[in-house]
Each structure stands twice: as structure tokens, then as C-alpha cells.
Amino acid sequence: MKRAVARAAAFFVSCEFIPIPLRNIVILFILISAFFFSPGASAASSSDPAWRALLHFSGKSGGKSSVAEKSQFFLSPDGFKDPEAELQATLQYFDKSPVEAACRYPARALYLGRVKEGKSDWCERWSKWRTAISAKGAELVLAGPFISSPSAMYGHTLLKFVRSGRSEGEDLLDYTLNYGANTGSVVGIPYVWLGLTGGFNGSYATAPFYLKVKEYNYVENRDFWIYPLKLTDAQLRLLVAHSWELREVEFPYFFLHRNCSFYLLELLEVVRPGSELNGHFPFWTVPIDTIRLLTKENFLGTPRHRASRYRRLKAYREQLSSEEKKLAERLAESGDAGVLPEGRETLILDSAYELWRYRTDGKKESRPEVERKLLDARSHFFLKGAFSPDFSAERPPELGHPSARLGIAAGTNRLREFAEISYRGTLHDLLADPHGYEDYSELSMGDLRVRVEDGTVFLERFDFLRLRSVAPMERWIPRWSWSFRGGLARAKEFACSGWNCLRGGLEGGGGLSANLGPVLGYALWEFEAEAGKPFDRSYRLSTGPSGGIFTPLWKGARMLLEGEWHWRFLGSRVDKHNARLGISQTFSRTWEARLQTEVAHGYREGLLQLMHYF
Numbered sequence: 001m002k003r004a005v006a007r008a009a010a011f012f013v014s015c016e017f018i019p020i021p022l023r024n025i026v027i028l029f030i031l032i033s034a035f036f037f038s039p040g041a042s043a044a045s046s047s048d049p050a051w052r053a054l055l056h057f058s059g060k061s062g063g064k065s066s067v068a069e070k071s072q073f074f075l076s077p078d079g080f081k082d083p084e085a086e087l088q089a090t091l092q093y094f095d096k097s098p099v100e101a102a103c104r105y106p107a108r109a110l111y112l113g114r115v116k117e118g119k120s121d122w123c124e125r126w127s128k129w130r131t132a133i134s135a136k137g138a139e140l141v142l143a144g145p146f147i148s149s150p151s152a153m154y155g156h157t158l159l160k161f162v163r164s165g166r167s168e169g170e171d172l173l174d175y176t177l178n179y180g181a182n183t184g185s186v187v188g189i190p191y192v193w194l195g196l197t198g199g200f201n202g203s204y205a206t207a208p209f210y211l212k213v214k215e216y217n218y219v220e221n222r223d224f225w226i227y228p229l230k231l232t233d234a235q236l237r238l239l240v241a242h243s244w245e246l247r248e249v250e251f252p253y254f255f256l257h258r259n260c261s262f263y264l265l266e267l268l269e270v271v272r273p274g275s276e277l278n279g280h281f282p283f284w285t286v287p288i289d290t291i292r293l294l295t296k297e298n299f300l301g302t303p304r305h306r307a308s309r310y311r312r313l314k315a316y317r318e319q320l321s322s323e324e325k326k327l328a329e330r331l332a333e334s335g336d337a338g339v340l341p342e343g344r345e346t347l348i349l350d351s352a353y354e355l356w357r358y359r360t361d362g363k364k365e366s367r368p369e370v371e372r373k374l375l376d377a378r379s380h381f382f383l384k385g386a387f388s389p390d391f392s393a394e395r396p397p398e399l400g401h402p403s404a405r406l407g408i409a410a411g412t413n414r415l416r417e418f419a420e421i422s423y424r425g426t427l428h429d430l431l432a433d434p435h436g437y438e439d440y441s442e443l444s445m446g447d448l449r450v451r452v453e454d455g456t457v458f459l460e461r462f463d464f465l466r467l468r469s470v471a472p473m474e475r476w477i478p479r480w481s482w483s484f485r486g487g488l489a490r491a492k493e494f495a496c497s498g499w500n501c502l503r504g505g506l507e508g509g510g511g512l513s514a515n516l517g518p519v520l521g522y523a524l525w526e527f528e529a530e531a532g533k534p535f536d537r538s539y540r541l542s543t544g545p546s547g548g549i550f551t552p553l554w555k556g557a558r559m560l561l562e563g564e565w566h567w568r569f570l571g572s573r574v575d576k577h578n579a580r581l582g583i584s585q586t587f588s589r590t591w592e593a594r595l596q597t598e599v600a601h602g603y604r605e606g607l608l609q610l611m612h613y614f
Contacts, residue, residue, distance in 0.1 A: 044091075044112055046084035049273035054107055054242065055083055056251075056266050058278045067258065067266065073249045099123065107242035107270070126244060133175050133206070135240050136164035138229045140264070140300065141176070141212070142291055142397070144222040144308070145438050147469050153443055154427065155287040156216070157261045160209055160226070161240065171226075172210040177243050179204050179263045181253040195255040202253035202263070204246045213306075218361050221310035225396055227291070228301035235271040242270050256445075257283065261290040268299060284445075286426055288436065291398045305394045310477065313358050315389035316351040317476055328352040329475065332359065335373025347387050349378045355476055400436025401589055402613040403427050411607025418453040420460060420607060430468070430550060431558055431584040431594060440513070440520060440550070442468035447487075451497075458498045463487035470513040470522040470550070481522050483546075484508035491534040492600040493576055503532030509546070523547040528566055528576070535572035542566035542576055556586040577601070590614065 044051060056066045065081040075093055079086030094101040094114055102109040103123035109115045115122060139160045146152035159177040166173060181200040183191060194200055216222045252258055262285040265277040280293055294300050320328060331337060331352035340348055353374045360366040409420040425446030428437040447463040468483040491503045509526030524546045531539040548562030563579035578600035585593050590613045597606040
């Protein structure tokens, strides 16, 4: 645009046949028009939040550098840290190769006013992609936690574009925009370490929604919550255009911070520049917390629920008697229906079919002959109504307790009184209100407890990570229980206190859980490695059983009785055995009280806690 204005002004200067006063008026008019109406340099500014958002300068006040760092996303070699340099390089690119530039950067083209709103025929590749997406709206999809994978234990968020022209219930053909880590074939401890330390890069990918339903909803059995995004037509066009720009860009990936939800907020910052969404999450980004933030900022509409295959199967199973459950299980194994109880045929056959799909989806041994037999038997009852699980009463997960927690406590260990202050960064434990979180699971990070005893302040416990899943084993839905914990804690079995009593360690194991009416019982076999001053040989390696009983008591109240007995086999000569009882009472979404007691060898203590979630 600068060059065009200069050429026009030079032309009128050279026109000697035009009177000088008239030439000056025309040149002045051109310059004024360029100043007010130029869609390029005059309209753009490197300090504009909209421009900085397009470059992914993140956090409070836009950040000092782009989270894309040094990537092919930038035209200027300093573009990742200098938005002015990138702006000038972009303007030069558009002046030199306008079609090529707009094809590569359609969102920048919209921002700079180099193309008309809603037009895409100036770039064939972009036009085909935009037509395939065919977005008339956008939705945010929250997949529930998948606690078997470190990268998904907090849940997962992705973007879904609502296709124009499709009817209600046809969303399987919508396209999704998903950000994920490029982990390759890395597994095990290296996978966890690289994920926690930013050893992976991540990228965006588009795929039909039905593939994500199969992966998350069916194979991993994670519930979906789908939230409409409140976007204007112009914001939607910009979002789609920027999604195209990011299709080959890699960003650094961290499981706990720069993850799927972090980069989704980056995308939404583009359509509402200056909202500084990621500034709310300086240390870790938890998907459910981003949902709460977007709800508060009026980004989201009323969500709808899409139940996982596991949840659907449980709904079918609850409709059957004990004998019908056994019959449905035999049908899922063989497909041979035989004679079924009159009036219950469709429910039993549908339950058997759901069970067959649950057991075979994603596995090589699918036994298609069983499916054919079940569908053939079901066709004989096609006129009879089928049972349809009703999940309309499900409450959105963001209505559960917030992730962070602050607590104060007072207690006694029979010899002296003490006070305790605790803070937990995230997320949930067994005694907390379970709504919005995985049943019978615990995922706690950054759990810090500091005590004041006889005027001395010391660290009581710090769990940097605690995972536990004690979901009950069922014939239809076999699942193993397991646990892992890493951190620092006071070795109470030595009847000591203060900093000299601190030990660090890792422990974990596996086992089984079962329901006995409303009571859940679990038993694990664990291994533990510890080191610290309390041990006579500075370390202890031990193994042994642990177990517990968990049950609801009355409205808002829960009880957990647990204990462990670990025999040392190397290091310290002292075994480890203790027992704990905890009772919690929820008063509201953000307030809870707990009574806890603990016995370790001859040491005993009890404390009363008041906790606030925020």
C-alpha cells in the first residue's frame, strides 16, 4: 500500500499539464486517504493486542516472546520476540506476493484488510480447506480424564467446527481442531519425563469428529461435554483462518502447562484480543479450570453431554436382574440367543450388544460372527421399543469443586498440640466431593502441609504427585486398582518431628477393589523406596500390602479407613505400618471440613481441618 500511494503521488507530481494548485489538492487527498483508509501499515500496530495474539504472544500484557518460539511460523528471524519486525516483514510479504501471502496467512490478511470478509477464492488450497470445514459455528469439547495416561489424566479439550447444513445429531461429520504432543514411540518413564520437562513438541491437526468419538468416547471410555462458543461471524471467520495458519506449526509441549487447554486459550485470544486468558494459569493449565474461566468470561453456552461407552454399558447393566446379567454376558460371548424372558428380549439383547462392543472395540480379536448373531436376533424384535439411557440429569463437571485448595487445621498427638496450614495446587482426592471427577480416583499435585509445633515450623508433607484409582472390579467391566506417590513426608513411625524427621520417597503398586453394597473395599500390593535422616542406614526399601474401606455416610459426608504394612528388605531395620481414618463433610462447592486420625507404631495424632477450594 505504501508503494501504491507513492507511485500515485509521483504520477500527479510529474503531470505538468495539471495546474499546481489542483495537483497539490489531489496529492493531499491521496495522502489523507492513505492515512485513514489504508488497510495495511496505517491500520496495524505491533502493540495492538490483536496483532500480538496472532503471533501467540501469551500471558499478562501479551508476554515478552511468542510461545511458538523459533519456528517457520514467522517471516522475520526475530519475529518470535519482536512483533514490530514481524509486522514489517508481513507487510513487505503482502506487497511483494499478495496472493501467496494471503494463502499462507489468511488471518493476517483479514487483520490487515488485504482480503474481503468471507472471500476465499483468491487461494485454491485455502478455499478447498475452508469449504471442507464449512463452519457455521464452533464448539469446545471437553473429554473427561483418562487416568491411565499421564498426558490425559487431567482431561482433554479440543475445538469442533459446526458444519453448515447439517441437522441436529449429525455432528459426527463435523471437523475438529486438536492440539497434541508428538511423542513418537517414546513410552514409560522417558515419556513421563520428557512430557513434564518440555521434551516434546506439539502441533494442531484436523480430523472428523467421529474419529475423536471413537478414540476418546469409545476406546478410552471418556465422557464428552460439548460447549457452544459464543462467536460473531467475523470472529468465526478469523478463528477458521488462523486454524489454517497453524496447520504446520510446532509449539513446545508440557503436560502440566503448555498443553491442549493452554493452546486452545491461545486460539480464543485471537478472536477476543486483550482478554489475557492464559495469564490466569502461570504454573499449570487444567482443562476443567479453563472451562470455568471461559464460562466466567462469557465465552461458552449451555453444554450438552455425550456419554462414554462405559457409562452407557453401566446404564444398561443397572436395568438387569442377576440372572439377566449372566444371560447377557453369555450372549456377548457366543451370540446364541436361544429362548429369552418374554418382554425383556430387547433389553437383554441390547445389553449384550453393548457389552460385546465394549470388550472388542479397539482390539484385534473382535469376533464379527458374534455381532452378526446378536444383530440377527435383535431384528426379530425390531417393533419393540428399545431402552435408551437418560443422562439428562448429569451436571456439567465445572460445577464440581475448584482445583486449588487451602486449609487450616488444629490437632494433638497426645504429647502436644499443633497447628497446620496446607495448600494443594490441584486437583482431587477420595474424600472430596466426587462430582465432576473420575469416580474412585485421586489425582493430587503440589500438596504442601506445614506444621507449627512447640514454636517450631517444619514441613509435614509435600506430595509432588499422587495418583490412585480404586474403581471396583466387575465381571462386565474388569479394571485393576493401582496407586503411585512421590514426595516428602515425616517418618512418624520413628516418633520424631521437625526437619530431621523428613524422608523422601516413591511408592506404588496394584491390586483389586470391590463393592459391597455402598461400601468400596480395596487391597493393593505396593513397593516403596525411601531415603532420609530418620533411617539408621539412610534409606529403606520395603514392600507389603495396603488396603482401605471407602463409603458415603450421609449427605455430603464420606469416610475413608486405610492402612499399610510394609516389610523392609533393605536398609533401615524398622518396618512401616500405619493406619488412617478420615471423615469429610462438604458444606458447599468451596467449603469442606475433615476429621482425621493416624496411628504409626506408637505414634498417634488427630486433627480437625477446614478447607476452602478456589
